[in-house]
Amino acid sequence: MxxxxxxxxxxxxxxxxxxxxxxxxxxxxxxxxxxxxVDLDIVKPYFRAREFRTKLIHRDIRVILPQGELQHADMPSVSAEVFTVFHNPDLKVIMDVGGDDAGAVALGQYKAQFEKIDHEVLFVINTRRPFSQTADHLIEMKERIEWRSRLPITALVANTNLGAETTKETILEGYAVAQEVSKRTGLPIAFVAIDRRLHQDVKHIIKEPLFLVDRQMLPPWERNIEE
Amino acid sequence: MAEKILMKGNEALAEAAVAAGCRYFFGYPITPQNEVPEYMSKRLPELKGTFVQAESEVAAINMVYGAASAGVRCMTSSSSPGISLKQEGISYMVGSQLPCVVVNMMRGGPGLGTIQPSQGDYFQATKGGGHGDYKLLVLAPSSIQEMVNLTMEAFDLAEKYRNPVMILGDGMLGQMMEPVIIEPKEPALYDKSWATTGTEGKRKPNVVNSLFIQAEECEKHNINLQEKFLQMEQNEVRYETLYEDAEYFLVGYGTTARIMRTVVNMARAQGLSVGLIRPITLFPFPHVAFDRVASHAKGFLVVEMSAGQMVEDVRLAVNGRQPVAFHGRTGGMAPEPKHILAELIKLMGEVK
Known part of the structure; x- marks a missing residue:
């Protein structure tokens, strides 16, 4: 992975x-x-990676986000600093792109840069989301995202969940749909993302690598309890 | 049975409207409610319904007026500044006795304010935001599932009273994700003989209008409207109380009530006798919730994401029997549990 x-x-x-x-x-x-x-989200107004800036900087993670006041706005702005990540061969980079083809459009301007570097484009699937429940819906969205981002998707991530109410069954049912998308598109499943608390329940069933997730995108009242 | 899915509040609200039989949506984009029109633009064409992105909020509410006149289930949605623009149309719809659902996912104000969540439109929603003597039935959910249930009910209530119903949420409720179940149901059947659906040459045309040339007629009309608002007060009051035997009560609605549930647990873990009163209908306001605890309550702390609006209704309901304190954040900031708890302990110290 x-x-x-x-x-x-x-x-x-x-x-x-x-x-x-x-x-x-x-x-x-x-x-x-x-x-x-890199926070390239030009679509959603709340729950963006930039809200975790302080926490990430403490862990020596560079956070690239729209500068100044713009980071709090709902404008489709990206930082000019994004271009720098393509020119530093020693920098490991995670890019968080906005949802749907409307969000993927932010990637299009970097087409020439991506062609020169080693990268992967992962298509995240949660089949318990509206308009994402069938392989048909997902494959159509995959194609629209590739068209608007000007980047071929290289692998899938099975991430079916219901937040705090996720069960083993939720994960396995989404995994099956991801397998169907994989079969029909020829794209491998890079990994299956699961809530850490469900690791024991599914680890013997899924053959792909597992990535364990600790939920961080919580409403403010749940975040406060933890602090 | 429908399957549980993970939805943003805005999406869930839109699907709930569809499940309640809404097939007509007219709106204009504004953060943080954009997922409502976005969802409707995908969903309604699948059902042979109509989605129109109007040229403005003013146009959108008047399209709702037109659709409602024809007796169909229709909705518009916006956030604070856009809701201000719709006020004229809302007043006209009350005057014309038209059912519809209006959604306000409040953001920081006044003016353009911020895109972050707020509750600064309580007065506008509950006291008649436009001109004339009128009320909207105002529903304030505090979870995504409750937003689904109340939205579906809102369409029935609008037709029952032939009056606009407002869903008053905020940006946090619109943007956060929770698992929900949405079960479609048959719309309740209310008389729609008033609707302008064509006479087929068999009857006199129906007229939908809020203009009364003679003052006597307009006063009669007003008396009828007031009678409806009184019926709402008698029939539609909804609220939730946690720990009704407590000595002190936090009072709040919507997102703020979610935050206060955390505070109630924190306070009770310290051995404090604290409960929560959460109005679900903001009009009609649940005076009864305060009467029920009047004999043993020692004080109330109202928390809002505003400079203090619902607190006025709480003071009217408490009517001087106990002290009512207030804690508020404005401009898109959310109150924090530790600050609310500190205010609560301060109030308890002042009372004792």
Missing amino acids: FDHRVTVFVGPYGSGKTELSLNVVQFLAPQYHQIAI
Whole structure:
């Protein structure tokens, strides 16, 4: 997992890209001298990676986000600093892209840069989301994202969950749909993302690598309890 | 049975409207409610319904007026600044006795304010935000599932009273994700003989209008409207109370009530006698919730994401029997549990 210099998360709106980006970058941080997360989300106004900026900087993770006041706005702005990540061969990069083809459009301008570097584009699937429940829906969205981002998707991530109410059955049912998408598109499943608390329940059933997630995209009242 | 899915509040609200039989949506984009029109733009064409992105909020509410006149289930949605623009149309709809659902996912104000969550539109929602003597039935969910249930009910209530019903949420409720179940149900059947659906040459045309040339007629009309608002007060009051035997009560609605549940647990873990009163209908306001605890309550702390609006209704309900304190954050900031707890302990010290 994550053996390319740049990992880009794309996928349908609300499929879990920001949650995964935050988890992956923190998981990888101890293994890399230089690591960065790029917040390319031009779609959603709340629950963006930039809200975790302070926590990430404390872990020596570089956070690339719209500068100044713009980071709090709902404008489709990306930082000029994004271009720098393509030119530093020692930098490990996680990119969190906005949902649907509307969010993927932010990637299009970097087409020439991506062609020169080692990267993977992961399509995140949560089949318990609206308009994402069938392989047909997902494959149509995959094609729309590739068209708007000007980047071929290289692998899938099975991330079916119901937040705090996820069960073993939820994961396995989404995994089956992801397998169907994999079969029909020829794309491998890079990994299956699961809530850490369900690890024991599914680890013997799923053949692909598992990535364990600790939920961080919580409403403010749940975040406060933890502090 | 329908399957549980993970939805943002805005999406869930839109699907709930569809499940309640809404097939007509007219709106104009504004953060943080954009997922409502976005969802409707995908969903309604699948059902041969109509989605129109209007040229403005003013146009959208008047399209709702037109659709409602024809007796169909229709909705519009916006956030604070856009809801201000819709006020004229809402007043006209009350005057014309038209059912519809209006959604406000509140953001920081006044003016353009911020895109972050707020509860600064309580007065506007509950006291008649436009001109004339009128009320909306105002429903304030505090979870995504409750938003689904109340939205579905809102369409029935709108037709029952022939009056607009407002779902008053905030950006946090619109943007956060929770698992929900949405079960479609048959719309309740209310008389729609008033609707402008074509006479087929068999009857006199129906007229939907809020203009009364003679003052006597307009006063009669007003008396009828007031009678409806009184019926709402008698029939539709909804609230939730946690620990009704407590000595002190936190009072709040929507997102703030979610935060206060955490505070109630923190306070009770310290051995404090604390409960929660959560109005679900903001109009009609649940005075009864305060009467029920009047004999043993020692004080109330109202928390809002505003400079203090619902607190006025709480003071009217408590009617001087106990002290009512207030804690608020504005501009898109959310109150934090530890600050609410500190205010609560301060109030308890002042009372003792």
